[in-house]
Amino acid sequence: xxxxxxxxxxxxxxxxxxxxxxxxxxxxxxxxxxxxxxxxxxxxxxxxxxxxxxxxxxxxxxxxxxxxxxxxxxxxxxxxxxxxxxxxxxxxxxxxxxxxxxxxxxxxxxxxxxxxxxxxxxxxxxxxxxxxxxxxxxxxxxxxxxxxxxxxxxxxxxxxxxxxxxxxxxxxxxxxxxxxxxxxxxxxxxxxxxxxxxxxxxxxxxxxxxxxxxxxxxxxxxxxxxxxxxxxxxxxxxxxxxxxxxxxxxxxxxxxxxxxxxxxxxxxxxxxxxxxxxxxxxxxxxxxxxxxxxxxxxxxxxxxxxxxxxxxxxxxxxxxxxxxxxxxxxxxxxxxxxxxxxxxxxxxxxxxxxxxxxxxxxxxxxxxxxxxx
Amino acid sequence: xxxxxxxxxxxxxxxxxxxxxxxxxxxxxxxxxxxxxxxxxxxxxxxxxxxxxxxxxxxxxxxxxxxxxxxxxxxxxxxxxxxxxxxxxxxxxxxxxxxxxxxxxxxxxxxxxxxxxxxxxxxxxxxxxxxxxxxxxxxxxxxxxxxxxxxxxxxxxxxxxxxxxxxxxxxxxxxxxxxxxxxxxxxxxxxxxxxxxxxxxxxxxxxxxxxxxxxxxxxxxxxxxxxxxxxxxxxxxxxxxxxxxxxxxxxxxxxxxxxxxxx
Ligand SMILES: Nc1ncnc2c1ncn2[C@@H]1O[C@H](COP(=O)(O)OP(=O)(O)O)[C@@H](O)[C@H]1O
Ligand SMILES: [Mg+2]
Numbered sequence: 317x318x319x320x321x322x323x324x325x326x327x328x329x330x331x332x333x334x335x336x337x338x339x340x341x342x343x344x345x346x347x348x349x350x351x352x353x354x355x356x357x358x359x360x361x362x363x364x365x366x367x368x369x370x371x372x373x374x375x376x377x378x379x380x381x382x383x384x385x386x387x388x389x390x391x392x393x394x395x396x397x398x399x400x401x402x403x404x405x406x407x408x409x410x411x412x413x414x415x416x417x418x419x420x421x422x423x424x425x426x427x428x429x430x431x432x433x434x435x436x437x438x439x440x441x442x443x444x445x446x447x448x449x450x451x452x453x454x455x456x457x458x459x460x461x462x463x464x465x466x467x468x469x470x471x472x473x474x475x476x477x478x479x480x481x482x483x484x485x486x487x488x489x490x491x492x493x494x495x496x497x498x499x500x501x502x503x504x505x506x507x508x509x510x511x512x513x514x515x516x517x518x519x520x521x522x523x524x525x526x527x528x529x530x531x532x533x534x535x536x537x538x539x540x541x542x543x544x545x546x547x548x549x550x551x552x553x554x555x556x557x558x559x560x561x562x563x564x565x566x567x568x569x570x571x572x573x574x575x576x577x578x579x580x581x582x583x584x585x586x587x588x589x590x591x592x593x594x595x596x597x598x599x600x601x602x603x604x605x606x607x608x609x610x611x612x613x614x615x616x617x618x619x620x621x622x623x624x625x626x627x628x629x630x631x632x633x634x635x636x637x638x639x640x641x642x643x644x645x646x647x648x649x650x651x652x653x654x655x656x657x658x659x660x661x662x663x664x665x666x667x668x669x670x671x672x673x674x675x676x677x678x679x680x681x682x683x684x685x686x687x688x689x
Numbered sequence: 690x691x692x693x694x695x696x697x698x699x700x701x702x703x704x705x706x707x708x709x710x711x712x713x714x715x716x717x718x719x720x721x722x723x724x725x726x727x728x729x730x731x732x733x734x735x736x737x738x739x740x741x742x743x744x745x746x747x748x749x750x751x752x753x754x755x756x757x758x759x760x761x762x763x764x765x766x767x768x769x770x771x772x773x774x775x776x777x778x779x780x781x782x783x784x785x786x787x788x789x790x791x792x793x794x795x796x797x798x799x800x801x802x803x804x805x806x807x808x809x810x811x812x813x814x815x816x817x818x819x820x821x822x823x824x825x826x827x828x829x830x831x832x833x834x835x836x837x838x839x840x841x842x843x844x845x846x847x848x849x850x851x852x853x854x855x856x857x858x859x860x861x862x863x864x865x866x867x868x869x870x871x872x873x874x875x876x877x878x879x880x881x882x883x884x885x886x887x888x889x890x891x892x893x894x895x896x897x898x899x900x901x902x903x904x905x906x907x908x909x910x911x912x913x914x915x916x917x918x919x920x921x922x923x924x925x926x927x928x929x930x931x932x933x934x935x936x937x938x939x940x941x942x943x944x945x946x947x948x949x950x951x952x
Contacts, residue, residue, distance in 0.1 A: 318744070321755040386819060417786050419819025421826045 334450030354412025368669030525621030700814025729776025740906020745775020785820020839874030860935030
């Protein structure tokens with residue numbers, strides 16, 4: 317007997333796109349130029365942002381007649397032009413809703429043009445429930461081109477599965493509708509945090525950030541450490557970061573190194589490394605284990621990045637200070653029991669094209685308040 | 690690798706009945722055969738299943754079924770594996786996209802198109818959009834056949850199909866004439882085949898047996914194995930299973946096509 321799939325509940329608020337997820341993955345794979353095969357405006361904002369990271373994104377600009385007559389010739393033309401203009405060492409071709417619905421075969425253009433550099437073809441559209449599908453598809457294609465190893469592919473796939481679960485449990489996919497929310501006032505939350513540090517309370521200072529967003533989230537953990545140091549309470553703070561530079565795709569390793577370099581220079585001591593920059597869905601479990609062994613009795617915890625990926629079991633009695641960049645993450649975090657939730661609005665765009673830690677609003681607020689302390 | 694064939698031709702010309710009879714004849718010879726119905730009408734396999742209508746991939750998708758191989762691949766006459774893709778309600782949604790989705794699902798969950806000797810894609814008469822050539826574009830078809838009668842309109846359609854094949858750089862492996870009783874039919878189709886750079890593989894006579902067997906839910910091979918027309922289907926099946934190289938067809942211009950049918 318055919319088995320019915322459990323019907324996935326409807327989610328109405330807009331969520332990350334699998335096309336965009338494929339684009340970011342291609343960037344992580346050090347792709348030089350990506351051709352978006354579809355209408356000119358598709359994924360515009362992210363395409364533009366990714367250029368800050370040095371990758372070029374171009375489009376085949378399909379129009380009404382492209383939809384009707386097919387876009388093969390346009391793709392061939394753009395592919396040839398890309399090779400001539402950019403002389404890339406690695407090319408990506410990414411599908412869009414329009415080109416995939418009309419049955420465009422990305423590979424046909426590649427067969428015709430025969431570029432002598434690897435081409436990662438991703439036949440993706442935005443109609444997948446989980447945007448991680450776009451990442452998996454890009455990685456599958458990279459695997460087929462021999463750009464990543466089977467082992468790395470399996471590792472990434474397992475992480476993505478966890479990431480999807482994290483979002484389903486307490487993230488953007490957890491409710492039919494999530495109201496965007498600006499979070500608690502940074503000034504007030506920073507004040508309360510200072511108070512605890514001044515009182516000599518013991519605190520965990522955890523960075524669990526997704527990939528390049530760590531360039532700004534790390535600034536918050538840095539500010540906490542600096543402020544505690546200044547108030548002679550440095551010994552009360554334990555730092556945990558997901559900055560292992562021995563795992564992940566090349567860009568993620570580079571970024572972990574860069575951030576660690578900055579932290580070291582500023583005298584920030586890493587007490588525990590809980591994973592790599594792409595391990596944010598599982599690094600929380602490592603943190604959880606360490607906490608249960610050593611820090612169960614701590615008074616507060618600052619968690620920046622993806623706070624909802626940290627299991628609550630051993631931290632639920634602590635006063636939690638959580639910093640996210642998703643306005644739709646505020647309500648779920650509050651419901652989980654996070655006491656204070658702060659949003660770093662528009663964080664991601666500011667972490668593209670950088671190689672050093674970027675100042676955060678919450679970090680700046682904390683430092684400023686500490687001046688008068 | 691199995692022989693993977695698609696049969697093209699004008700709507701109603703006899704593709705599905707030819708496909709199912711060829712499938713049955715090959716099964717008689719001991720070949721493992723899979724037939725994939727790509728027409729939203731989903732009538733390709735019915736005569737291999739004693740008139741039973743199987744659930745189509747699109748039916749199950751619509752119902753939100755977690756589709757497994759056993760939900761969509763059914764054993765018909767002598768173990769012929771039957772799959773129907775189906776489609777949305779006429780006039781709604783996008784049947785072409787349905788074929789793309791179904792083909793990639795089938796590839797993922799079933800070995801029926803790999804672990805076999807012959808796969809027949811029974812496609813609709815009108816290749817109205819990109820989705821309908823998905824089996825070809827995904828490299829799942831390595832031989833194409835055109836079915837036509839000797840009348841002008843079916844030949845016109847056959848010639849158009851040749852244009853499409855040439856554009857896809859797909860070879861044509863033979864022409865099959867399914868007779869509608871037109872004058873000089875065999876000669877016309879034979880001449881057409883030669884001029885487009887192919888050859889006439891079989892001349893299937895018009896025989897009411899095809900329709901009576903069909904009405905009862907059988908192929909001619911199963912229900913009238915000793916009939917003359919069953920022998921024709923068997924010969925065609927043998928010829929298809931034999932090794933033969935195809936050629937990219939050269940379509941005729943309309944003027945020549947009209948001349949040809951005037952004989
Ligand atoms: N050789 C034949 N003699 C008599 N009737 C035929 C013959 N071939 C096909 N038919 C009938 O023609 C009708 C259309 O055939 P079908 O195979 O459904 O066409 P298609 O699949 O090309 O649309 C069917 O009722 C079928 O029984
Ligand atoms: Mg048919």
